[in-house]
Amino acid sequence: DQQVKQNSPSLSVQEGRISILNCDYTNSMFDYFLWYKKYPAEGPTFLISISSIKDKNEDGRFTVFLNKSAKHLSLHIVPSQPGDSAVYFCAACRRDDKIIFGKGTRLHILP
């Protein structure tokens, strides 16, 4: 049973426009939600996170929104840049428990 779901395997966005990556979860007990970015043949790198007590967290071009009633979170990247082309993993966890990852969304930034 997938607790963290990324239903879009891939997404293409024009350079300079907004990229929106979506993620749904089923466990209402999750305390933290995270986004990781991964390039081919490299380990994932932490991008941004949000606590379940917040509904928005912003860091430069990256903003994560959390809608607890819908069990949905999204990552916004504005403006999108060529270096943003990568696989993005949504993840979630309870305090002091292991992180559960979604299957990832491959983002293509088009010139």
Next chain:
Amino acid sequence: DGGITQSPKYLFRKEGQNVTLSCEQNLNHDAMYWYRQDPGQGLRLIYYSQIVNDFQKGDIAEGYSVSREKKESFPLTVTSAQKNPTAFYLCASSIRDRGLLYGYTFGSGTRLTVV
């Protein structure tokens, strides 16, 4: 400069052979994890360890074994019982009371290919 080191970057194994993947961290993190990445499958947890001399099975532990004799090291052995071992393997670590807003720190991965 702290981090996680996985070695080797690429590894080739003959069918029927065991092989051990190395993971070392100098971040003073308590917990360490092994994930496997396959196309379209995301990151699947193999084993994890929250303290020295203790570890737990993840979602796909069959055919794998680990040890945690030192805080800094968490080697993964892929045994001949693992039916489909060709994959990209990722090691990660985190602090125990981790301030989860920062999640795990990952190594750069090992690509294992069975030949």
